Amino acid sequence: MLAYVWAEDENRLIGKGGGLPWRLPADIAFFKKITMRGDMVTGRKTYETIPNRPLPGRRNIVLTAQKDYEAPGAIIVHSKEEILELEAKNNEDLYIIGGSALFKVFEDEVDELYRTVIHDTFEGDTYFPEDFDYGGFELVKTEKGIVDEKNKYEHTFELWRRK
Ligand SMILES: NC(=O)c1ccc[n+]([C@@H]2O[C@H](COP(=O)([O-])OP(=O)(O)OC[C@H]3O[C@@H](n4cnc5c(N)ncnc54)[C@H](OP(=O)(O)O)[C@@H]3O)[C@@H](O)[C@H]2O)c1
Known part of the structure; x- marks a missing residue:
């Protein structure tokens, strides 16, 4: 099973200057809960925005065209096919966490x-x-997030499934 996990604003915006445009700890917690269920796949640029990489408790798979790219503790792959082979071989669900380039690829x-x-x-x-x-x-599920002192923006968690 292959899933995308991401957050966007009302204009589909997902990134700013190599990072996130907002601070929403509730969404980071949601992201962690979902991606801990399997392996995580990220584009090279998004991977480099993660402060304490690799993220613990799940395989961090990084897609790059650079043959000599190094990322200690992560699995480096160079094509979509390589990722699909890993999915078949490991029998693990794959969570594609972006960025924009990866959301086109799959x-x-x-x-x-x-x-x-x-x-x-x-x-x-x-x-x-x-x-x-x-x-x-x-759209099979929607859940309103809780707005509080640390999570100032109204937000909704959605789950969509292929028909
Ligand atoms: N809001 C969210 O949920 C969310 C989620 C993720 C990311 N983001 C944001 O999105 C931004 C980064 O996204 P991005 O689209 O610029 O970059 P990205 O998708 O993270 O990474 C792009 C890189 O991935 C590699 N790549 C992509 N397709 C490939 C392919 N078919 N074969 C081999 N390598 C491939 C290339 O790496 P090389 O250049 O090394 O070859 C490419 O430069 C950041 O601001 C980040 O914070 C937001």
């Missing part, structure tokens, strides 16, 4: 979408792909 294979919608607009430079076809998916 659009035909992805089975589930864990989308956190942040009901606000932010400044930034990286977006979830505009042409992603939600027509092939159905």
